[in-house]
Amino acid sequence: MNGNVVRLFFALAISISFAAPDIAATATTSVEEDYTKFCAPCHRQDRLGFTGPPLIPGHFSKTNENQLTDVIADGLPATQMPPFREVLPAEKIAALAKYIQTPVGKVEWTNIDMAQSRKEVVVEYAPRAKRIQDLQEVIMVVERGTRKLAVLSGNPPRVFASYYVGAVHGGLKFTHNLGRVFSIARDGKVTSFDLRSLRGEIQMKVGVSSRAIAISKDDNFIAVANNLPSNVVLFTSDMTPAHEIKIDGTVGGIYGLYEDNSFLLTFRDKSEIWLIEAKPPFAIKKIKTPEPFEDISISPRKNLMIAARRDGEKMYVFDYRTQKTLATFPAGGFPHLASAVFFAKGGELFAALNHIKKAEVTIISIDKLKVVSRVPIVGAGFFVRTHSFTPYIWAGTNSEKIALIDKADFKTVKYITPLPGHQAEHVEFSARGNFALISIPEVNGSVMIFHSQTLAPVTSIPFNTPKGKYNSMNKTFPDHAFDGDQGAIPAPAPSSSWAPPARKLASHGAKGQFIYQESCMGCHHQKFDAFGPSFAEIASIRSRDQIRSHIQAPSSMFKTLGYRRNSMPTIPLSEEQLDAVTEYIISFKE
Secondary structure, three states: OOHHHHHHHHHOOOOOOOOOOOOOOOOOOOHHHHHHHHOHHHHOOOOOOOOOOOOOOOOOOHHHHHOHHHHHHHOOOOOOOOOOOOOOOHHHHHHHHHHOOOOOOOOOOOHHHHHHHOEEOOEEEOOOOOOOOOHHHOEEEEEOOOOEEEEEEEOOEEEEEEEEOOOEEEEEEEOOOOOEEEEEEOOOEEEEEEOOOOEEEEEEEOOOEEEEEEEOOOOOEEEEEEEEOOEEEEEEOOOOEEEEEEOOOOEEEEEEOOOOOEEEEEEOOOOEEEEEEOOOOOOEEEEEOOOOOOEEEEOOOOOEEEEEOOOOOEEEEEEOOOOEEEEEEEOOOOEOHHHOEEEEEOOEEEEEEEEOOOOEEEEEEOOOOEEEEEEEOOOOOOOEEOOOOOOEEEEEOOEOOEEEEEOOOOOOEEEEOOOOOOOEEEEEEOOOOOEEEEEEOOOOEEEEEEEOOOOOEEEEEEEOOEEEEEEHHHHHOHHHHOOOOOOOOOOOOOOOOOOOOOOOOOOHHHHHHHHHHHHHOOOOOOOOOOOOOOHHHHHHHOOHHHHHHHHHOHHHHOOOOOOOOOOOOOOOOOHHHHHHHHHHHHOOOO
């Protein structure tokens, strides 16, 4: 097998399988051999990740790090990670868990790696999907359970399309004409999507472990801050690599500045910030700060930020133009500044922020540089949101309740309970502010929509573990929702080249390919043997009914088909999806 075929094999393998006979590892194989056979197709031989995430120290969450053996043995429900309990004995699973926690040495990710990872994005359309009439009213929903983004719009919002992006981290960024949206996943996958045409564009892995993404004010350059390798990579709008900036520290985040065509880079371990011009040669201005600004929120009206070090004792109001600290405030309770919200009241600029470890919302007058209220709430939350259309600041409480703080006095608090007995989090508003969207982050969860003034429930949209939600206008032009400023930002010009998408995927082949990429690709290549047999082999030895029945009920079919054990999970598919993927497999019959 030549190098190109090997790269193709690695690039096309993710993880879920039809059972293959006699694939248990023998007692004599080494942990490196087991990794090569069972893990490398998704995570690369060097463990830097490809279609699966990196398997290196520092990339696991603390929860997963303590449960790696369980993850390998049992897989991850609602993801593409299959169980290996029936394939590998317990001692080999334990050895793999230990092996993937060993250091990997210097990490590099080159332009060649990026180019090899580049692929088109497959989109699923809702049955009634048509052109989005108002790009200002686009709302993106992060569905953690499926690692997809859903595109919502309408009055009230409804789903138009969804597409796979991976484990989103660092939020989403819209171009300033609102025509496109970019996401970054923890494993470095950047995905671009055209909102005018509802078409997926490019997905490309730009690093091994990524932190955040930003877009220049002129929409010409995209910047991604990576933890591994430690760098900032810059791309043109068509995802062509343009420049790399190497870093000798740990990235905090990267942001596009509201008033400047530049990027602001922060660090977790360096008492400085960098201003990077968003045009060649990408000149850098380094600015000293009192301590590392790990968590920040940038004011949309002044050259200011509120900043703090994680678990630090102070919050700072810092002017990045004059390089001066304007004020400091006590920072108890781990302020979550990245979710802070700015708003105006009576011509005065305020910021409100929640605290991850303290049950209160702090409200600061940015104009007067003082704390005007510390509002007790029922629980320590992560997110706060508001809009001029609502009289309240809406704050999460890490419970079933959302706190509503009256903007008239910054003291009065009432609560709504979207779904009693179920956690509610992450409020987002429509651009006009009349709808408030709240996540119920469960496998059988939903995004619940309320009228933001009457607080009456409007509708509920089912999702698998919905998390963050981002309205295009609120995210891109945060000052448009200030009191009296709703008309300050002009509507984007409509595209003259728009063409409507199909209401559904055009054929069984296209839909079958999508299901293959989402659910089968990690264990099955179309033409080469991987963890499971190739589709070409399956199609040559199985009838259409056998293939369909095996997908539908693998635990009861494997013995009938002559397999000694079953490693294939049951994949929840509709009749239409089942037919589509069956026809897709049969299409590779030689």
